Amino acid sequence: MRYIEEIGRYGLMLLEIFRKPTKWSVMRKLILKEIDELIFNSLGIIIFISFFIGGVVTIQTALNLTSPFLPKSLIGFATRQSVILEFAPTFISIIMVGKVGSYITSSIGSMRVTEQIDALxxxxxxxxxxxxxxxxxxxxxxxxxxxxxxxxxIFGGWMAAMFGNYAPTADFIAGIQEDFVGFHVTYAFIKSLVFAVIIATLPAYHGYYLKGGALEVGKAATVSFIWTSVVIIIVNYVLTQLLLG
Amino acid sequence: MIQVEHISKAFGEATVLKDISTTFERGKTNLIIGQSGSGKTVFLKSLIGLHETDKGRIAFDGVYLDTLERDEQRELRKAMGMVFQGSALFDSMTVAENVCFPLQMFTSYSSKEKSEQVDRVLERVNLVDAHQKYPSELSGGMKKRVAIARAIVMNPKFLFCDEPNSGLDPKTAILIDDLIQEITREYNITTLINTHDMNSVMQIGEKIVFIKEGKVAWEGSKEEIFVTNNQAISDFVYASDLYQNVRKVYIEKAKSKT
Known part of the structure; x- marks a missing residue:
């Protein structure tokens, strides 16, 4: 019963986002600030993680391709598919839930406990x-x-293949061009857009309706991370079934 | 003027406000007093619409809150200023930006006009050199003054203060009390102050509403407090020896005058 109530309240909050909008001159500055905070400030960690995850995918694929009959281009192909379909949109989103989601919950939650939201x-x-x-x-x-x-x-995978001597550059490049399906990129972007909406709103919900003091802000950030991750994993499954199944 | 008619509020099984009715007049400093947990803050938050009441009605200058749509209530709130217990200043903004915030949100003033208005109210609360400071760089008293400046920058009709003296030293507390009273008269607004500070009661209590266990147990002026026979208010106000002595002196003075 509590969960149904929470889902209903989350839905009402989503509707409230679009009611009685803030003056555009104020909102424009807020949007630019948030783009800087949520997107640009996350690029460093996104690039770092993606580079090494791509490298690890390449190494693990290469180490599992023991048959001499399998072409080396398969390493590039597997890296591309894994990175585009899952690692970039889903894995990075879970990381972003930790970074951006926790920031959103704790910043809004702190405003709640210090009565700044009441002041607004x-x-x-x-x-x-x-x-x-x-x-x-x-x-x-x-x-x-x-x-x-x-x-x-993919670049990280290429570097790993090249410096680890797992596949020649020509084979790796041929692999990442092999059987390329454009819709897979569209699918990844659709997923990331849906995840973006979840990452922006679900942690905000946990911060906005927080009750208590500073301790609860920390707890809310943890609860928000768990629930947002769970929702992303479920939505990932549903979208994959709907778009690729 | 604010009219409160039979309001009640419960949270689950606990009834916090029980059939409260009273009136707060314009141009006066109206004090709501009572022990911690008596329902003062819930009462104040119900008046400004942060809590929805279960029963009863509230009218601001004759306009009943329950007759207004949600967006109309938000419009009405633009005529209200609130000083929160913890000041509730926006951490990410400077003092000037905090004070300017309502102007930026709701007026079409030019930058120069906004800046002049901010300067005027900051000067009014005796904060002239703090424009570029952040709330974390201010003392408790300064934060309260910024909060008052932000509350009056839109020339409100109603000013609400929740424990404006809490956490302040006695001297600063008196300064804040005086400032609120001066502003009330100067702007001719209806001011409500939630407090359990007896100095405030004795200093600026033009109308006092004493809440006990969610009910209005007594109401009157600070002069009437000295002569009342109401046991509840007497137990609360004269809990300390200091105020018992103050009462004796006051009564003796009053007798010698007559």
Whole structure:
């Protein structure tokens, strides 16, 4: 029963985001600030993780291809498929739940416990719109970050193949061009866009409706990480079934 | 003027406000007093609409809150200023940005006009050199003054203060009390102060509403507190020897005058 109530409240909060919008001159600055905070400030960790995950995928694929009859280009092919279909959109999203989601929960949660959200409401500001809408818009740029993750992941795989002598560059490049299905990239972008909406709103919900003090802010960030990750994993399964199944 | 008619509020099984009715007049500093947990903060938050009441009605200058749509209530709130117990300043903004925030959100003033208005209210609360400071760089008293400046920058009709003196030294507390009273008269607004500070009661209590266990147990002025026979308010106000002595002196002075 509690979960149904929570889902209902989350739905109402999503509707409230678009009611009584904040003045555009104020909102524009907030959106730019959030793009910087949520997207640009995450690029470093996204590039770092993608590069090494791409490398690891390449090494593990290479080590499992023991048959001499299998072409080396398969290493590039497997790296591309793994990175584009799962590692970039899903794995990076889980990392982003930890980084961006926790930031959103704790920043909004801190505003709740210090009565800053009450202050916004008393002034007549739609606090849900003011706090969450800019984050939601900023996260719509998330697929660009995922595109960078895809590129860096495959690049990391190529570097691992080259420096570890797992596959010659020509074979690896041939592998990443082999049987390329454009829709797989579209699928990855659709997923990342849906994940972006989840990452922007679910942690915000946990922060916005927080009750208690500073200790609860920490707890809410943890609970938010768990639930947002769970929802992303489930939505990932559903979208994969719907789009590729 | 704020009219409160028979409001009640419960959280689950616990009824916090029980059939409260009273009136707060314009141009006066109205104090809500009571022990911790008596329902003062819930009462104040119910008045400004942060808590929805279960029963009863509240009217602001004759306009009943329950007759307004949610967006209309938000419009009405633009005529209210609130000073929160912890000041509730926006951490990421400077003092000037905090004070300017309502102007930026709800007016079409030019940058110059906004800046002049911010300067004017900051000067009014005696904070002239703090424009570029962040809340974390301010003392408790300074934070309260910024909160008051932010609350009055839109020239509100109603000013609500939740424990404006909490955590302040006695001297600063008196300064804040005086400032609120001066602003109330100057702007001719309806001011409500939630407090359990007896100095505030004696200093600026033009109308006092004493809440005990969610009910109005007594109401009157600070002068009436000295002569009342109400046991509940007497137990609360004269809990300390200091105020018992103050009462004796006051009564003796009053007798000698007559």
């Amino acid at each position: 409401e008393v002034m007549g500001v739609n606090s849900v719109n003011y706090l969450i809408f800019p984050k939601l818009i900023a996260m719509l740029f998330y697929p660009f970050a995922i595109a960078i993750a895809m590129y860096t992941g």
